[in-house]
Amino acid sequence: MELVTQQGQTASILGLAASAGMDATCIAATFEAGINYFFFYDFANENFLAGLKSLLVTKRERVLVTTGSQERELNSLRQDFEQVRQRLNIDVIDIFFVEYVYPTEDLKQVEAALKQLQLWQEKGLLRYVGVTTHNRPIALDLIERGKCELLMHRYNMAHRKAEENVLPSAQTAGIPVVAFTCTRWGTLLKGHPHWQKAPPTAADCYRYVLSHPAVSTALTAPQNFQQLQENLWLLQASPLSPAEIARWQKYGDLIYGNGEDAFETQWV
Numbered sequence: 001m002e003l004v005t006q007q008g009q010t011a012s013i014l015g016l017a018a019s020a021g022m023d024a025t026c027i028a029a030t031f032e033a034g035i036n037y038f039f040f041y042d043f044a045n046e047n048f049l050a051g052l053k054s055l056l057v058t059k060r061e062r063v064l065v066t067t068g069s070q071e072r073e074l075n076s077l078r079q080d081f082e083q084v085r086q087r088l089n090i091d092v093i094d095i096f097f098v099e100y101v102y103p104t105e106d107l108k109q110v111e112a113a114l115k116q117l118q119l120w121q122e123k124g125l126l127r128y129v130g131v132t133t134h135n136r137p138i139a140l141d142l143i144e145r146g147k148c149e150l151l152m153h154r155y156n157m158a159h160r161k162a163e164e165n166v167l168p169s170a171q172t173a174g175i176p177v178v179a180f181t182c183t184r185w186g187t188l189l190k191g192h193p194h195w196q197k198a199p200p201t202a203a204d205c206y207r208y209v210l211s212h213p214a215v216s217t218a219l220t221a222p223q224n225f226q227q228l229q230e231n232l233w234l235l236q237a238s239p240l241s242p243a244e245i246a247r248w249q250k251y252g253d254l255i256y257g258n259g260e261d262a263f264e265t266q267w268v
Helices: 025-033 046-062 074-088 107-122 136-144 166-173 202-210 225-236 242-255
Strands: 014-017 037-039 064-069 093-098 126-133 150-154 177-180 215-220
Touching: 014 025, 014 225, 025 046, 025 225, 046 074, 064 074, 064 126, 074 093, 074 107, 093 107, 093 150, 107 126, 126 136, 136 150, 136 166, 150 166, 166 177, 202 215, 202 225, 202 242
Parallel strands: 014 037, 014 215, 037 064, 064 093, 093 126, 126 150, 150 177, 177 215
Antiparallel strands: none
């Protein structure tokens, strides 16, 4: 399956995710550069939402509005869904995720939430049903049972175990993967004492993630306009060569497990 806008354009390989450092003008600049995939977790980033709402006034059918909810209680889920439509003044949400499915929660509630999303889809209020998770067994189970049309999953140079089964399974099932934490919360950009060469740039991190054929879009959340401009270069960049991929894998092996807390590695 291919993610497309209402007008039929393919989802951009780079998606813009809301971050605190963005101002409203970043949205229009990003769209003009070629990005049509916009994602936000919640309503905390007012500048992002203001810029997106303004863009949608004239470009609605050329933009993928993507968001989601961590709510499992159906009334709360409905409130989140309706709030998105009202906040952005839109009738249809392009992609809505059941967010952060984790191992110890009640998966019956997750499936009930997914069923609610499917009902909205049948009514024409939602175009694609998605799931986000850091957990590979959960991702694999949802793919194999056909419970989602789109998977948002952690994947980067250091966290590569998704390459073993999640990404191939998604590719076989025709489920697009949106990769997040592509720079590993920025830690991939800092280098390593045992790495004598220059560390990767953010663009290198996104190029690595996009080198896997299962990944359709990599999310970027620049903290300022300068970072945004640097990341937009990716849209014109050539794919990584096999030698570059191998180099960044070696670098990722050094970085893996050096996180500041257990969250870095506990789910992968």
